[in-house]
Amino acid sequence: MIDGTIAVAFAAAAVRVGTPLGIAAIGETVVERSGVINLGIEGAMLAGAFGAAAGAAEGGVVVGVAAGVVAGLIVAALFAAIAVGARVDQIIAGTAMTLGATGLTGLFAQRVWGTTGAGLSLPTLQTVRLPLLGSIPFVGPMLFRQSVLTYAGYLIIPIATWLLFHTRFGLELRACGEAPTAAASAGVRVARTRTIATLLGGACAGLAGVSLVLAQVGTFTERMTGGRGFIAIAIVALGGWHPRGVAAAALLFGGATALQYMFQAVGSRVPYQLFVALPYLLALAVLAVAVGRRRGPAALGQPH
Amino acid sequence: MSIAAPMRAGARDLAHVAGAFGLGVVLLSAFLAIAGFHVAPALSALWNGAFGSWDNFTSAALVRATPLVILGLAFTLGSKAGTLNIGMEGQFAAGAIGTTWAGLHLGGVPPVLAVAVALAGGLIAGAAWVALPVILRMKLGVSEVITTLLLNFVGVAAVSYAVTGPLQEPSRIYPQSALIAPAARLPHLAAGSRLHLGFIFAIIIAGLLSLLLKQTAWGFRIRSVGAGPRAALIIGRMPVATIAATALLWSGALAGFGGAVEVTGVSYALYQNLSPGYGFTAIAVALLGRLQPTFVLVAGVLFGALEAGAAAMQRDAGIPAVAVQVVEAVVIITVLLTARRRA
Numbered sequence: 001m002i003d004g005t006i007a008v009a010f011a012a013a014a015v016r017v018g019t020p021l022g023i024a025a026i027g028e029t030v031v032e033r034s035g036v037i038n039l040g041i042e043g044a045m046l047a048g049a050f051g052a053a054a055g056a057a058e059g060g061v062v063v064g065v066a067a068g069v070v071a072g073l074i075v076a077a078l079f080a081a082i083a084v085g086a087r088v089d090q091i092i093a094g095t096a097m098t099l100g101a102t103g104l105t106g107l108f109a110q111r112v113w114g115t116t117g118a119g120l121s122l123p124t125l126q127t128v129r130l131p132l133l134g135s136i137p138f139v140g141p142m143l144f145r146q147s148v149l150t151y152a153g154y155l156i157i158p159i160a161t162w163l164l165f166h167t168r169f170g171l172e173l174r175a176c177g178e179a180p181t182a183a184a185s186a187g188v189r190v191a192r193t194r195t196i197a198t199l200l201g202g203a204c205a206g207l208a209g210v211s212l213v214l215a216q217v218g219t220f221t222e223r224m225t226g227g228r229g230f231i232a233i234a235i236v237a238l239g240g241w242h243p244r245g246v247a248a249a250a251l252l253f254g255g256a257t258a259l260q261y262m263f264q265a266v267g268s269r270v271p272y273q274l275f276v277a278l279p280y281l282l283a284l285a286v287l288a289v290a291v292g293r294r295r296g297p298a299a300l301g302q303p304h
Numbered sequence: 305m306s307i308a309a310p311m312r313a314g315a316r317d318l319a320h321v322a323g324a325f326g327l328g329v330v331l332l333s334a335f336l337a338i339a340g341f342h343v344a345p346a347l348s349a350l351w352n353g354a355f356g357s358w359d360n361f362t363s364a365a366l367v368r369a370t371p372l373v374i375l376g377l378a379f380t381l382g383s384k385a386g387t388l389n390i391g392m393e394g395q396f397a398a399g400a401i402g403t404t405w406a407g408l409h410l411g412g413v414p415p416v417l418a419v420a421v422a423l424a425g426g427l428i429a430g431a432a433w434v435a436l437p438v439i440l441r442m443k444l445g446v447s448e449v450i451t452t453l454l455l456n457f458v459g460v461a462a463v464s465y466a467v468t469g470p471l472q473e474p475s476r477i478y479p480q481s482a483l484i485a486p487a488a489r490l491p492h493l494a495a496g497s498r499l500h501l502g503f504i505f506a507i508i509i510a511g512l513l514s515l516l517l518k519q520t521a522w523g524f525r526i527r528s529v530g531a532g533p534r535a536a537l538i539i540g541r542m543p544v545a546t547i548a549a550t551a552l553l554w555s556g557a558l559a560g561f562g563g564a565v566e567v568t569g570v571s572y573a574l575y576q577n578l579s580p581g582y583g584f585t586a587i588a589v590a591l592l593g594r595l596q597p598t599f600v601l602v603a604g605v606l607f608g609a610l611e612a613g614a615a616a617m618q619r620d621a622g623i624p625a626v627a628v629q630v631v632e633a634v635v636i637i638t639v640l641l642t643a644r645r646r647a
Binding site for chain 2: 039091111226233237284
């Protein structure tokens with residue numbers, strides 16, 4: 001049953017499903033490298049998804065993308081104000097952000113589109129086949145017949161790598177994550193740097209929500225992110241806090257999730273809940289095996 | 305972690321709590337207005353659902369407060385030792401599965417024994433659900449925040465599997481279990497009321513936890529480890545990792561007990577969505593109670609009232625119950641900010 005066509009379809013689905021995870025996780029990598037852990041990216045992603053749906057319904061795809069990114073930014077700005085500005089516990093602050101975003105998007109979604117999202121018909125992003133690259137066997141349909149948001153995801157990998165490791169700002173940002181007091185003594189404005197990092201992460205989380213709505217699901221429903229933001233945080237640790245590793249980890253999770261669709265289509269006798277749980281179990285296994293000995297930024301989660 | 309720092313509760317805190325709640329409701333009203341809902345009937349439904357009558361208060365608000373108090377105490381116990389148990393939703397689900405499984409096999413057993421076994425099933429299942437994060441934290445230094453969080457989703461999938469597979473009711477039509485043995489159900493506190501013995505358990509646990517933390521050597525160690533692990537290790541020569549792990553394990557067990565009480569006291573069966581997010585709301589409850597068991601009890605009752613009101617708001621005014629999470633978020637943030645200012 002597993003022939004070439006299914007393998008290609010599976011690989012393409014893994015990339016499509018992995019795209020929002022990867023975009024959110026690379027954004028969170030930048031955030032965590034600055035010493036901030038933002039559990040609110042689940043909420044920022046949900047806000048991004050809502051913004052994308054609302055924007056696309058009103059003004060088309062481009063407006064949807066912009067609205068989603070702005071919505072993610074708003075949630076991240078609130079988080080930065082209380083977690084970086086007022087230096088409260090980051091974990092709890094992030095949990096509160098996610099709660100608030102879940103409540104607000106649920107409230108407005110029901111008002112605008114009804115309980116199931118059935119009242120919503122959205123213009124969605126079509127797959128774009130890249131010239132030449134799209135014709136490569138296997139790799140072409142897997143990587144280069146995707147939506148523009150996946151291509152944006154590809155671009156974010158080198159951009160984040162360059163920002164973190166090849167700019168002065170990146171050096172200062174990583175210093176804030178490793179030794180904020182020393183960084184401050186050296187003249188780095190820690191709060192400002194961490195705020196910028198958090199906003200970048202929020203924009204990415206918003207874009208991840210956009211990709212979920214406009215390139216994958218095609219509608220908005222209450223709590224539709226279903227923990228993808230939290231998985232993105234696990235992916236950051238799994239990827240070793242480096243954009244390239246994080247992107248690879250996101251693809252792995254995209255694959256684990258896509259497996260679920262494939263087995264459902266094939267009609268396997270294995271309970272489907274096992275496939276629902278698989279990405280989370282995989283995250284746990286990987287945290288245990290890969291992360292135990294690998295350390296994140298030394299000052300991660302510590303207010304300064 | 306700053307939230308593990310000792311905090312004193314007093315009359316001024318009540319003002320803060322009332323203020324945080326008030327602010328939350330004001331903001332919710334504003335968002336309701338922006339969304340185009342009628343605010344007055346919504347707030348009226350919210351109030352009546354919680355405090356409209358003695359029966360609403362006991363049968364709705366206090367019944368919903370029960371799991372929130374127990375889970376809030378579970379979070380408190382973990383936090384006092386410097387751990388953050390974000391996985392109570394999953395442990396609650398595991399506890400519900402354990403209790404349902406036990407409760408289905410307890411026909412013919414004397415009532416007191418049946419209840420004890422059913423509740424123990426939930427306690428053990430909750431502890432088992434948190435065991436992996438505990439081991440990963442102790443042996444490999446993996447933060448419990450992410451591991452417990454991830455297991456929430458596995459717990460939800462496990463319930464979904466249980467009610468469509470091994471624990472599904474005999475006719476195999478509905479995604480739920482059969483009813484547990486009558487002997488394994490908790491008695492109601494008054495005829496005609498839905499308030500059950502579990503609420504008394506919640507009060508007792510709050511009292512015991514308060515005593516444990518303040519009066520016993522184990523409690524002192526937990527607070528020391530939470531307040532300053534390095535000092536506890538170097539000056540106090542305490543096995544810091546073990547103390548924190550034990551507290552986290554009991555936190556998970558208590559959260560599992562919360563699921564056990566919900567099944568034996570309210571649902572009598574396992575369903576999907578047994579918890580409307582109690583595991584997360586309870587974090588707000590614990591923080592609002594400033595991690596003081598007696599205050600957590602009061603905060604749990606307030607949030608139980610809010611949840612009962614939210615259900616009424618959805619039923620009577622057509623507003624999604626999820627909207628009250630806005631109030632919860634505002635309360636958490638307000639409490640965090642005011643606690644910081646006084647520290």
